[in-house]
Each structure stands twice: as structure tokens, then as C-alpha cells.
Amino acid sequence: MGEFDLIARYFQRPVRRAVLGVGDDCALLAPAPGMQLAVSSDMLVEGRHFLPTVQPEALGHKALAVNLSDLAACGAQPLAFTLALALPRVDEDWLAGFSRGLLALADAHGCELVGGDTTAGPLNICITVFGEVPAGQALLRSGARAGDDIYVSGTVGDARLALEAFRGTLSLPAEVFAAARQRMERPTPRVALGLALRGVASSAIDVSDGLLGDLMHVLRASGVGARVEASVAPELIAASAYVSSARGQFDPETLATCVFAGGDDYELAFTAPPAARDAVQAAARDAGTRATRIGVVEAQPGLRLVDGAGHALDLRRLHGFDHFA
Structure with missing residues (x-):
């Protein structure tokens, strides 16, 4: 399975709130009038942030949860996120479980996957999440x-x-x-x-x-x-x-x-x-x-x-x- 087949099978979905999502050079987001964008990134590295024995569905959940937690601390409503994923190899069972956990939590919070990157390498997950908060009301x-x-x-x-x-x-x-x-x-x-x-x-x-x-x-x-x-x-x-x-x-x-x-x-x-x-x-x-x-x-x-x-x-x-x- 090639890189783009992998993305299409496990991570490409139609967007509902974003203007443009996975499949172009950039995603396009349009915050509502009077709102500010809240942006945060977190990286999860195998052996540092999670054990090799963790189930892929749980890892997918946690990878997004730690980013949504940053939005929560800011008082921001989730909008969308990007995923950068390094994989040592293509394991379809692992990808199915990981994407299932990731996207279930995303759906629960109305947070769309709108882009990112994939590469070969040691297992590493980096998510950047975008939210919106009324101007002047962010928790600091x-x-x-x-x-x-x-x-x-x-x-x-x-x-x-x-x-x-x-x-x-x-x-x-x-x-x-x-x-x-x-x-x-x-x-x-x-x-x-x-x-x-x-x-x-x-x-x-x-x-x-x-x-x-x-x-x-x-x-x-x-x-x-x-x-x-x-x-x-x-x-x-x-x-x-x-x-x-x-x-x-x-x-x-x-x-x-x-x-x-x-x-x-x-x-x-x-x-x-x-x-x-x-x-x-x-x-x-x-x-x-x-x-x-x-x-x-x-x-x-x-x-x-x-x-x-x-x-x-x-x-x-x-x-x-x-x-x-």
C-alpha cells in the first residue's frame, strides 16, 4: 500500500465545517465572525509518551485527546486538526484500529481531520489542533x-x-x-x-x-x-x-x-x-x-x-x- 492509498483509506473524509480539507496543499478554515483561532500541537513518541503494548485504538484516542485538552484549557471549541504520522511499516490492522480511535473522538467533538503528512520512520504522532473562542474570552x-x-x-x-x-x-x-x-x-x-x-x-x-x-x-x-x-x-x-x-x-x-x-x-x-x-x-x-x-x-x-x-x-x-x- 502506498502513502496516498494509506491516507485515502484510513484518514480522508469529507469535511463539514472546514472550507477545504485533506487532499490539497493547505486546508482552509473560516472562523466565525468575532472569533479567534486557538492552535496547539502535541507530539507522541513511542517509548516516551506511550508503551509499545498500547492498543492502537486507544493510542488513536489519546493522540487527539491530549490536543483537545489544550483547547479545553483555553476555553476553545474544537474545529479541525492535522495529523503527521511516522510509521515503521504499513500495518493495516494497526492503522484500522488507530484511525478508528482517532476519528471516533474527533466525531464526538465535531473536530475534522483536514490534512497532515505521512512518512516512514520510528512511530511518531504529531497533531496540530485548531479551535475557536470569542475574542477576548480565552482562558489564559x-x-x-x-x-x-x-x-x-x-x-x-x-x-x-x-x-x-x-x-x-x-x-x-x-x-x-x-x-x-x-x-x-x-x-x-x-x-x-x-x-x-x-x-x-x-x-x-x-x-x-x-x-x-x-x-x-x-x-x-x-x-x-x-x-x-x-x-x-x-x-x-x-x-x-x-x-x-x-x-x-x-x-x-x-x-x-x-x-x-x-x-x-x-x-x-x-x-x-x-x-x-x-x-x-x-x-x-x-x-x-x-x-x-x-x-x-x-x-x-x-x-x-x-x-x-x-x-x-x-x-x-x-x-x-x-x-x-
Whole structure:
């Protein structure tokens, strides 16, 4: 099968919202009047971002999900995306599963595949996604203000829990591992929540490299600091029932690492003024998820993780993931 046959069979589809899609030198997008384009790119590399054992359908889902998560953090509505795909060989069963997972999520969010590239090489997936947001209404990292509440959506830490099980550093009951693996391999982009938080949240970021590490990006961009309550850790991880019953194996340090530094969660961390607490919870309910208040923005720069007595904890082991650190 040649390159263009591969594209036509697995990735070429009629467009509905774009002006021009796959098959020309450029795609053409036409944002609605008064809207701004939101654009983000993410690359997934085998052995770095995903394990070789991942099912192709799950990988197709995740490849687009991590990009939709960036749009969610901006409060943008998905429009379209491009796909650059390097393949070590043409495997039709793999391509069928990958494209099925990719396009099912795309259809769920009305996000059209409008172009890209294919080449031979080590497995590498790069997606650029396009969304639109009303001018002046995008959620930014730079809007947090002293006194704002800090929230995180859904649950965090389960993807890292699955990774530790894959690494063999801990053993999980089959049902706990299956649920954690689902969170690792098929994350849910919080697009609906991002849209609902426009005009409510003061800042936002998606949690891809660890909750505290990503929150630090918001604090630096906003010129503020924060206090985060360590006591929220058990309620933030979906495997909380197992965590509470496995103290000998799943110690507090491992729990903190999974929740605060785990990454690969693709939830939203965001800030909002205290007066918006009801609006935040209404937005979360409407989006079919939850929003947990985990701390407060402070004027003093830096991030402090504190215990129940207000004592600062050591953050050196809880920094976010950095590819080149």
C-alpha cells in the first residue's frame, strides 16, 4: 500500500465545517465572525509518551485527546486538526484500529481531520489542533489573582498509578489496574468544562506533566504564588478506596507522587474568585465532571504544599515532568 492509498483509506473524509480539507496543499478554515483561532500541537513518541503494548485504538484516542485538552484549557471549541504520522511499516490492522480511535473522538467533538503528512520512520504522532473562542474570552495562564481559589477537575494520579504498575514498583488488584490503565491510555479531554468556565475561571491549564508542576506555570505567568492542601490527595485519585486500604504498600509518599507529580491526567487546573464558587460547581455539573478546591492563590511568589497543621512539605520530589531535565 502506498502513502496516498494509506491516507485515502484510513484518514480522508469529507469535511463539514472546514472550507477545504485533506487532499490539497493547505486546508482552509473560516472562523466565525468575532472569533479567534486557538492552535496547539502535541507530539507522541513511542517509548516516551506511550508503551509499545498500547492498543492502537486507544493510542488513536489519546493522540487527539491530549490536543483537545489544550483547547479545553483555553476555553476553545474544537474545529479541525492535522495529523503527521511516522510509521515503521504499513500495518493495516494497526492503522484500522488507530484511525478508528482517532476519528471516533474527533466525531464526538465535531473536530475534522483536514490534512497532515505521512512518512516512514520510528512511530511518531504529531497533531496540530485548531479551535475557536470569542475574542477576548480565552482562558489564559496569566489571569490568576491573589485570593482566588485553586481547583482541579475530575481525578488525578491514576495514570501515574498505572505507570508504576507497568514498571513493577507496585502491584494492583486487577480491577484497580484496569481502571487506572484506562485513565492512562484513554484520557477524557474536558472540553465541555473549558467552555463552561469562560467568564468564570480567571486562569486555566491542562494537567499533562504533573499537577504542581503545571500549576507553577500558571503562578509564574500570573506573577503570584499559591498554597495547596496536601490533605486533598486521597480524594483526588480515583483509586482512593484501594489507596486507603493498602497503607503498607501504597505509602503516603507514593500517593503524593501520583497525585501531585504524576502527569498524563489531562484534567484542568484552574483558578476562580471565591465569589464564583457556585458558578464553578454548576459548570462542573453541566460538564459531567467534578471540580475539587485544592488551595488558594497568594501574593507571595512560589508554591507551598502544606499539611493539615499548615506546615510546608518538601516539594523536591514532586516537580513536574520535563523531557530535558
